[in-house]
Amino acid sequence: MALTEINFDGIVGPTHNYAGLSLGNLAATSNAGRTSHPRAAALQGIAKMRANLALGLAQGIFLPHRRPDDAWLDALGTHAQDADTGLLANALSASPMWAANAATISPAPDTADGRCHLTVANLVTMPHRSHEWQGTLAQLRLAFADTGHFAVHGPIPAPFGDEGAANHMRLATSHAAPGVEIFVYGEKGGAFPARQHVEASRAVARLHGLDPARTLFVAQSQDAIAAGAFHNDVVAVANGHVLFTHEQAFADRHGFYADLRRIMPDVEIVEVPAARISLADAIRSYLFNAQLVTLPTGESALILPTEARDTPAVWRWLQDMIAGNGPIRRIELVDVRESMSNGGGPACLRLRVVADPATVDPRFLVDNPRLDAIADIVSRHWPEAITPADLSSPALWEQAVHARAELLAMLDLRELI
Template identity: 75%
Template sequence: MSVVEINFDGLIGPSHNYAGLSLGNLASARNAGAVSQPRAAALQGLAKMRANIALGLTQGLLLPHDRPDEAWLGELGTRYAEAEPHLQACALSASAMWAANAATISPAPDSADGRCHLTVANLVTMPHRSHEWPGTLAQLQLAFAHDAFAVHAPVPAPFGDEGAANHMRLCRDHGAPAIEVFVYGESGGPFPARQHVEASRAVARRHGLPPERTMFVRQSDAAIAAGAFHNDVVAVANEHVLFTHELAFADREAVYAELRRKLPEIEIVEVPAAAVSLEDAIRSYLFNAQLVTLPMGDMALILPSEARETPAVWRWLEAHVAGNGPIRRLEVVDVRQSMANGGGPACLRLRVVCDPALVDPRFLLDGRKIAQLEALVEAHWPEQIGAADIGNPELIRQIRAARQALLEMLDLNTLAQR
């Protein structure tokens, strides 16, 4: 069995728009009502996937959901054409594009039964995301139908679970047993803490994780209040490296000490607040980067262009790469359309460590398939969506036709109503 890390990126959907629905997400709030560009957004995401393949990484795909979600509106006793504008916006949201929130993953080396476990996130804190899980579950059940995987339905409400964005895995290498770190919140000033410790503990139990290799870590109130609505806005891990802001955790010294005890080979790369403020870290999405291991064994950080444009952030990164730190390479990508709605490179991907031969090949990408997807997006995705457009029946027809064309191209028509 050849075990590798696969990054499954969410293809940015044809309904991508800026409705400002995510409380605590500063970029989302700042751009509420702006005109979005779904076609450009999807092409930017595909360009990032193409760049990852060029780096030698294994790349997967998750699909946009059926939007607007008429089934969800039906449960609320209405239809899209008659719904109030805020319900229309929630039903039309393309937020499933941020695949880091799709599920929490425990690879086979970590679990008691030797299977890779995936628990779909319930996302109950935000109305526009709370109805994503059925569509996500349907895709994961197809992609990971092999007996080597166990796909679980969401943790029940009211315990909020927002998936891999609040989960880190630290290990000697991807195929080795890991320390799984679940990060939860309690208070965030005016903003809700979205990951509940009860949900994290439930996921760990479902996945059969040994307690001695599992940690539950509280995110700092300061980070949440500053706009770090998920842990992956202030910390990211890859193999034996933890890359984190000084103010990411409520008790960082205790966290570091426990990690060093459980994984002696760990390297903790901490960015001091004196060098990069929380404000700059969140604005640039320095930590919402993909920290990846390249085929030759060195690590690269895949960053949004906003990181390069933030002087304090880029200064720190250049100094780190010039020294003897574990991050040896910086790769900058343009995902501005996603960033404007509060999602950086790491938001767009779900990491699964497994044998790619066990994954449904319809969800795996190569250069040829990316070229086909780019052509399809150019032909079918709306060029732009403004705030006044979301009730336009012609736009809704275009969105549905675009997704149907995608399903037909990938031979995934079984997902037509998901």
């Protein structure tokens, strides 16, 4: 079995809007009320996927969920036509686009039964995300239906918040080698909620059959949460034998680094000093919400948002890093400004799954011709712009349902309609 890392990107849905629903996500709340551009947002995401393919990376997709979420509104005793403004905004959120929150993944080399395990995230902390898991689970069960190679788990029960891969990292000498799995949890962050509960992380590790000797549970720093690092992937990312992190990402970084080096002596920790890049600049630029990937050449590359170039302190540090002799040798920039304005960078848009592509439902894998067909649907059916007033428009709801149905039909995924 040829294990490789497949990046599954969420296609930005036709109701992408700036309702400012995510407390603690400074980009989302500061841009609340702006006009969004769903068509441009989806096309930006498709362009990022094309760039990944050009780098020789395997690429998959997850599909937008039905919006408005009528079933969720029904359960609350209301309907889109008469729901209050707040509930309607939550029912229309396009947040499933951020696939890093879809699930936590443990590849086959790490698990007791030798299968890749996936646990769908419950996302209970935020109302607009708490009703995602059913739609996400339906897609996971289709994409990874081969039970000889995959085990797909339902959500961790409330009240233990689980935010998926955005608070999980894996280090390994190769994708096919046993790894070190790192679960990062929050405790408190001042005015902002800590979204990942340690009990949820421990439950996922047990469900996946992980080796306790190669599993770490690490507290996120309160300073990072308070500064707007609502998920660990806003201040740290790992791949291969490289951990790329901000100095203030973890509550006890020295203890964490010592534990990590004990398990994996050859780990390379690239720590960005706070004296060079503040937490504010790290979060503003989404320096760490990058895709840290291994290219077919074997070199490590960072796929960064263009905001990293636009933040002087960040760009100077990156140039110094590349000029040095560290493990990260290449930088690629992508424009995902619509997603960034709602609080999600390149890493938020993707879920990494280490698997043999031949074991994945091919309808969830893409190449350039398939992306051409998706882009054509988006260009013809996605709204060009959405203002806050548009959220109460039945015409928008009808357009969103129709646009999604067209995409699912083209991809032969009518089961999800």
